[in-house]
Amino acid sequence: MRGSFTSLKRLLLASGLCLLGAAVLTYTVDPLQLFRPSPQAFYSDDTRVQNAGLIRSQSFDTAFMGTSLAIHFRQSDIDRALRVQSLKLAMTGSNSRQQAFVLDQAIGRGARRVIWAMDDFIFVDAADIEADPYLSVDLYRGTAKGIASYLFSAAMAKESLFSLLRSVPPLQQPLARAAPYLPVKFALDDVDDIYALPRDFDIVRDYNAGKTLAAFAYITSPVRSRFLGEGYGYDAMVRHFEQDAVGLITRHPDVTFDIYFPPYSILQFVAMRDASPQTLKIVTDLTAHVAQRLTQLPNVRLHDFRAIKSVTHDLNNYSDVIHHSPVIDAKVLGWLASGEYRVDPKRPTASLDELKAQIEAYRVRQP
Amino acid sequence: MLFNSYPFILLFLPAALAGYFWLGRRSNLTPVIWLALASLTFYAIGNWQFVALLLLSIAFNYGVGHLLIVAELVPSQRKTALILGVAGDLLVLGIFKYAGFATENVNALFGTHLAVHILLPVGISFYTFTQIAFLMDAYRGQVAAYALPHYALFVTYFPHLIAGPILHHKDMIPQFEWEESKRPHAHLILCGIIIFAIGLFKKTCLADGIQPLVALAFEARSPSFDQAWLGALAYTFQLYFDFSGYSDMAIGISLMFGIFLPVNFNSPYKATSIVEFWRRWHMTLSQFLRDYLYIPLGGNRRGRVLRYVNLMLTMLLGGLWHGAAWTFVAWGALHGAYLCVNHAFNALMPNVPPLLARPGRMIGAGLTFLAVVIAWVFFRAESVTWALRVLHAMADPTNIVFGREEIAALVQVAIYAALVWLAPNTQKIMGYDHASRRVGESLPAGRMRPLVLSAASLVLAFGILGIQSHSEFIYFRF
Numbered sequence: 036m037r038g039s040f041t042s043l044k045r046l047l048l049a050s051g052l053c054l055l056g057a058a059v060l061t062y063t064v065d066p067l068q069l070f071r072p073s074p075q076a077f078y079s080d081d082t083r084v085q086n087a088g089l090i091r092s093q094s095f096d097t098a099f100m101g102t103s104l105a106i107h108f109r110q111s112d113i114d115r116a117l118r119v120q121s122l123k124l125a126m127t128g129s130n131s132r133q134q135a136f137v138l139d140q141a142i143g144r145g146a147r148r149v150i151w152a153m154d155d156f157i158f159v160d161a162a163d164i165e166a167d168p169y170l171s172v173d174l175y176r177g178t179a180k181g182i183a184s185y186l187f188s189a190a191m192a193k194e195s196l197f198s199l200l201r202s203v204p205p206l207q208q209p210l211a212r213a214a215p216y217l218p219v220k221f222a223l224d225d226v227d228d229i230y231a232l233p234r235d236f237d238i239v240r241d242y243n244a245g246k247t248l249a250a251f252a253y254i255t256s257p258v259r260s261r262f263l264g265e266g267y268g269y270d271a272m273v274r275h276f277e278q279d280a281v282g283l284i285t286r287h288p289d290v291t292f293d294i295y296f297p298p299y300s301i302l303q304f305v306a307m308r309d310a311s312p313q314t315l316k317i318v319t320d321l322t323a324h325v326a327q328r329l330t331q332l333p334n335v336r337l338h339d340f341r342a343i344k345s346v347t348h349d350l351n352n353y354s355d356v357i358h359h360s361p362v363i364d365a366k367v368l369g370w371l372a373s374g375e376y377r378v379d380p381k382r383p384t385a386s387l388d389e390l391k392a393q394i395e396a397y398r399v400r401q402p
Numbered sequence: 403m404l405f406n407s408y409p410f411i412l413l414f415l416p417a418a419l420a421g422y423f424w425l426g427r428r429s430n431l432t433p434v435i436w437l438a439l440a441s442l443t444f445y446a447i448g449n450w451q452f453v454a455l456l457l458l459s460i461a462f463n464y465g466v467g468h469l470l471i472v473a474e475l476v477p478s479q480r481k482t483a484l485i486l487g488v489a490g491d492l493l494v495l496g497i498f499k500y501a502g503f504a505t506e507n508v509n510a511l512f513g514t515h516l517a518v519h520i521l522l523p524v525g526i527s528f529y530t531f532t533q534i535a536f537l538m539d540a541y542r543g544q545v546a547a548y549a550l551p552h553y554a555l556f557v558t559y560f561p562h563l564i565a566g567p568i569l570h571h572k573d574m575i576p577q578f579e580w581e582e583s584k585r586p587h588a589h590l591i592l593c594g595i596i597i598f599a600i601g602l603f604k605k606t607c608l609a610d611g612i613q614p615l616v617a618l619a620f621e622a623r624s625p626s627f628d629q630a631w632l633g634a635l636a637y638t639f640q641l642y643f644d645f646s647g648y649s650d651m652a653i654g655i656s657l658m659f660g661i662f663l664p665v666n667f668n669s670p671y672k673a674t675s676i677v678e679f680w681r682r683w684h685m686t687l688s689q690f691l692r693d694y695l696y697i698p699l700g701g702n703r704r705g706r707v708l709r710y711v712n713l714m715l716t717m718l719l720g721g722l723w724h725g726a727a728w729t730f731v732a733w734g735a736l737h738g739a740y741l742c743v744n745h746a747f748n749a750l751m752p753n754v755p756p757l758l759a760r761p762g763r764m765i766g767a768g769l770t771f772l773a774v775v776i777a778w779v780f781f782r783a784e785s786v787t788w789a790l791r792v793l794h795a796m797a798d799p800t801n802i803v804f805g806r807e808e809i810a811a812l813v814q815v816a817i818y819a820a821l822v823w824l825a826p827n828t829q830k831i832m833g834y835d836h837a838s839r840r841v842g843e844s845l846p847a848g849r850m851r852p853l854v855l856s857a858a859s860l861v862l863a864f865g866i867l868g869i870q871s872h873s874e875f876i877y878f879r880f
Contacts, residue, residue, distance in 0.1 A: 039588030046595060046855050046862070053863030189607050189867035215806045218814035253623060258787075 057192040061185065064195035066221045068092035069177070069185060077198060077214070077221040078229050082106075082126045085229065086137055087174045090144050093226065095122035098141035100134050101152030103127040104297045104357060106230045108364050116368035119148060123229065126170075131279035132161035133170050140175050142287050150371065151294045153280070153325070155318050158272040161279060194221050232361055242360035243351050250355035251302045251399070255310045263307055264314030272321050281328060288334055293371055295338035296322060298363060301347045303356040304394045319391060323384050330380035337378040338371060339386035342393060403447040405598075405651045406605050406869050414444065418560075419586075419658055426584025433584045434551045437659070441560035445525070452523035455494070460557050462490055463533040464550060470540035471547050484541040488534055495530045498523055503726030524878055525564040527723055529557050531687075535694055536571050545571065552578045559661075561652040565645070565877040567666040567686040574661070583660030593832055593842040594657030599862035600828050601650025605875070606868025609644035612636050612818055615811045619792050620782055626803040630795035632811045637782045638775050639818040641876055642671065645684070648875045650828045657841065664836050669827045671774070674766035676740040677748075679774060691720050709745070714738035724781070729789060733780040740773050 067088030068076050076092070079085045097119040099108065105125040113121040124137050134157060138149055164172055173181030185191060197219045201210040214222040223229060254263060284292050307315035329337045346352055346366065352359050370376050378386060403410050418440040425432040446453045466487035470480060498520055505518040536556075539545045548556070548571070556574050557563075577583060619625050619633020649666035656663045670683035680688045696716040702709040714735070721734020754762050776793065783789035795801070828834070833844030845854055 039592050042851070042855055043588055043592045043595070045852075046592065046859050049856060049859030050599075050862040050866070053860050054866060057863065057867055184870065187867055188870065189864050190611075190870070192864075192867060216809040216813065218810050218817075250623075 054187060057189070058186040060199070061188065061191045061195045064198045066191060066194045066198055067185065069174075069182075075202065077201075078223040078226050079194075079220040080223070080230050081220055082124070082230065083129075083133070083170045084174070086124050086126070087140075087171070089122060089124070089226070090137075090141050090175070091177075093122050095120050095141075095146060097121040097148040097150060098138055098146040099123045099125060099150045100138050101125040101297075102129055102154050102157060104154060104359070105152035107232050107361055108368075109227050109231045111227050112365065112368060113150070116365075116372050117150070121150070122146070125152070125230070127230075129157065130159070130161045131157040131275050132164045133167065135279035135283045136164045136170070136172065137175070139283060139286075142290055146290065148291045148293065151280075151292060152297050153294050154297060155272070155321055155325075158275040158279075158321065159266040159268075161275040190220070194219060197221070236361070238360050238362065239351075242354045242362075247300055247302060247350040247353040247355060248399075251306055254356065255306050260306075260310035263311040264317070267314050267317045269317045269320055272317070273324055276321070276325055276328075280325075281332070284329075284332055284335060290334060292332075292335045293338065294329060294335060295367070295371065295376075296341050297357075298340035298343055298346050298359060298367070299357040300350060300353045300359075301344075301393060301397050302350070302353075302399070304390070305397050305399060306356060308394055315394070319387060323387055326378055326383040326387060330378055330383045336374070337383075338374070338376050339378050339390075340367065340370060340376055342386045342390040343376065344393060347393075348397075403444050404874065405648070405655070406602060406865075406873060408869060411866065414440075415655065415658075422659060423584065423586045430579075430581050430584060431549075431551060434555050434578055437560075438551055438555040438558055441555065441558035441563060444560040445558065445563055449524045451521070452526075455498075455523055455526075456529065456558065459491070459494065459529060459533065460554050463487065463537060463557075464553050466490075467536055467540045467545070467553070468547075470537065471545055480541060484537060487537040491530050491534050491537075495526060498526055500722075500726045528566050528568060529563065531568055531690055531694075531723075532557060532571075535568075535690060538694055539571065548575050559656075561655040562663060565648050565652075565875055566684075567649055567652065567664050568690050569663070569686070573664065577661050580660075585660075587660055589842060590660055591658045593834075593845075594654045595862070596654070596858045597657060597828055597832055597834065597841075598651050598654030599858055599865050600831070601647045601652075601654055602865030603861045603868070604643040604647030604650060606865055606870075606873070608818070608821070609640050609647055610868065610870070610873050612640050612643070612814060615814065616640060616782070618808075618811060619779075619795070620784075620788070625792060625795045626801045627795055627799045628802050628804050628808050628812075630792050632808060632815055634775050634779050634782075634792065634796065635815045635819075636811070638671075638778050639815070639822060641778065641781075642667075642822065643818075644876045646828075648877065653828075653834065662836050662839050662841075665829050665834065667827065668829070669822075671771055671822045672767065673770050674763045675770055676737070676744045676773060679770055680737075680741070687720070687723075691716050695719060706749070710742045713741045713745070717741060728786050729780045729783055732786055732789070733777050736773075736777045736780065740777070 062070065065071060065073065066077070066079075067084070069088050069091055072092040078089075097113070097117070099105065099110075099113055099121050102125065105123075106127055108123055108125070110121050110123050113119065113123070122141060124141060126133060126137070134151070138146075138151070142149070164170070171181055171184065174185060175181070197210070197214075197217075198221060200206055201214070211224060253259065280294075284290075304315060304318075307318065326337060326339070329335045341347065346359075346363060352363050354360070376386070403414060405411075418437070421436050421440070422433045425436050442453060442456075445456060466483055469475065469483045470487075475483065499522055501518045501520055505516045508514060509516055536545065536553075552575050553571075555578055556569065556571055559569070559574070562569055613636075615636035616633050618629040618636070619631075620637070622629060622633075625633060646667040653663045653665070664686055666685050668682040668685065670679055673679035673682050696712055699712040699715060700708055701712060715738075717734045717738030718731060719734070721730040721732070721737070724730045724733070776796075779792050779796075780786070780789045783792060832841055834841045845851070
């Protein structure tokens with residue numbers, strides 16, 4: 036009996052030591068670069084976590100934000116096109132609350148300019164950021180709870196151990212080569228590669244009219260079309276826009292915001308026109324409000340790329356009804372640099388009116 | 403409250419243990435009341451709105467049980483009491499679990515727009531089945547009169563309340579009555595902590611670790627061949643580690659209180675036939691379905707055809723027990739069909755030549771695993787259409803992506819497969835024998851003991867480190 040009690044104490048003590056050991060390992064290796072920047076660091080595609088480390092470890096003057104529409108941009112391309120030192124913080128499937136929170140953190144760390152790919156659907160569902168299970172505000176703020184959850188984490192201990200092994204010279208090369216194919220998160224050795232498509236990526240295979248039309252058929256099918264407008268509500272979306280976007284912009288009058296409406300394929304709006312007209316009305320009314328509000332703010336330059344017919348009507352530019360190819364990414368940067376499609380504050384809905392006319396006139400051609 | 407949470411591990415469990423053993427020094431009854439109250443508190447945290455329903459269910463079944471056991475009723479009155487009791491249980495289960503499903507089907511059939519919004523009380527399927535078994539045994543005269551605190555604890559006992567194992571009163575109540583279990587037993591606490599640690603590790607590191615891969619098949623609009631297979635296999639392993647992890651934790655926690663719970667998993671993916679799979683997977687549910695559904699329906703006593711009909715019925719209802727959706731009906735139907743084919747094959751080939759026995763077992767294991775994975779697609783999918791889409795992708799090898807993400811997923815799935823097929827299960831490691839109330843005797847003594855303790859402490863530490871955010875067990879929703 037006494038032996039068992041001794042074993043019990045030893046077991047609990049050893050477990051405690053293991054917990055501390057894991058925390059020390061994570062603190063020393065610091066895969067997120069939360070405590071110190073490291074030239075040997077590796078990066079992860081898990082942007083909601085990775086961004087917390089990037090904001091603290093990278094030098095930047097411009098923050099780039101968006102959803103999956105903006106995820107494939109390369110920082111180096113942004114820097115070259117806009118002559119800035121950018122930090123890409125786009126997060127797939129993110130909502131306005133998450134985007135505003137992360138941008139706020141980036142501004143707090145030195146961003147003087149924000150480039151924001153503003154999708155209408157980010158305002159659909161903006162849950163309380165303090166209780167967001169997908170984005171740890173404590174990690175970004177560096178609170179005791181956030182730091183503890185980072186240090187006392189099996190996933191981070193595993194990543195730290197792998198990073199440690201990868202730093203051993205004989206293992207360096209083989210593990211760096213194998214990392215992208217192993218179940219480890221911090222596998223990218225260049226911050227520029229986070230979510231970027233490889234340079235030799237076969238664009239035609241993944242972005243073509245066939246895929247775009249198939250996606251259109253899928254979302255407009257009678258059994259699924261009700262999902263097109265799921266969660267859309269004009270009042271709630273305006274409220275989220277005011278709180279998240281306008282709130283952030285007005286809190287930082289010294290920061291310049293280049294905000295753009297991404298160039299979705301025309302089929303995105305035609306799908307709504309045909310299968311859910313009330314959703315189309317919400318989207319056009321909302322973006323009219325957004326355009327009117329943003330063009331009145333002195334530190335905002337609003338760009339609207341939605342009515343650029345040569346791009347949005349060429350379905351080969353897309354992999355589905357909204358996601359455009361890296362070729363269009365480059366064009367977006369060019370348009371931002373030239374200001375060619377900047378919305379005139381005197382006629383804030385001019386491009387929207389043009390888009391509405393295009394939507395009405397468009398007829399879907401089957402492949 | 404979740405087993406895989408800091409408040410449970412650092413506050414609730416130590417407090418429940420301390421109170422139980424402190425009261426155990428004074429009386430044999432107060433620890434039982436303490437544990438029942440602790441169990442209700444455990445249930446109320448996060449599910450307070452369903453506590454009244456749970457208490458009503460206990461009172462109702464205890465009352466009907468009392469009529470069957472103590473009151474001197476004539477046979478027809480006894481039968482009426484049983485029918486009322488079981489019908490009452492099924493009615494409550496039906497309202498809370500199946501009303502929405504029934505309404506959906508009525509709407510689909512008749513074009514109506516009826517709406518029913520009823521929240522599913524956590525654990526209702528488990529505590530209803532537990533009590534139906536009690537009533538049926540009481541009717542059969544196989545139950546002694548139990549004191550209310552013991553009965554209440556039997557139903558609410560927090561290690562099993564939400565997701566099983568499905569307990570049997572004859573197994574549990576005598577243990578609650580046993581005075582010896584109220585004194586702290588260091589060996590049982592040590593073994594309990596190790597078993598809990600293994601379960602926690604299974605849940606937080608293994609099940610939660612592979613969960614993101616499931617999206618490859620079940621959240622993609624049109625998964626490729628490799629993505630569909632990887633997603634389906636990932637779910638196969640996630641479900642196993644999630645549920646068997648929960649069962650291990652339940653067994654471990656209970657052992658700390660000196661109570662032995664039945665084993666619920668016995669390396670099910672090592673089964674060489676579907677019949678064997680159901681003897682290894684969710685064993686307490688299989689036993690319940692056999693004893694209280696399949697056998698009362700007639701079992702195999704009324705000829706081969708009726709046996710297959712009974713099997714199909716049992717599995718269909720077993721499927722529906724898991725959830726009110728056609729996907730679960732399809733899953734149950736598939737397993738019913740598998741079992742019929744398995745029994746038919748056994749009837750046709752009663753004796754396999756010794757030379758073919760080993761390769762036959764290997765082929766059997768492969769086919770069984772394949773059949774189980776296919777059935778899990780229905781179990782996991784949002785709808786039958788979605789499941790068919792995933793299965794269609796699994797049958798179309800012309801569409802393969804096999805990019806960086808898929809290769810990484812394949813490596814992870816291979817590691818999990820090796821664990822499932824090559825590693826011993828928890829009861830083997832710990833020498834846990836529920837029937838003879840033995841545990842840990844096989845743990846090496848002497849020089850190996852520190853090594854075993856070190857390994858256990860690592861597993862416990864990583865299990866705790868794996869706790870990240872609110873991660874419910876899959877079986878909570880059943």
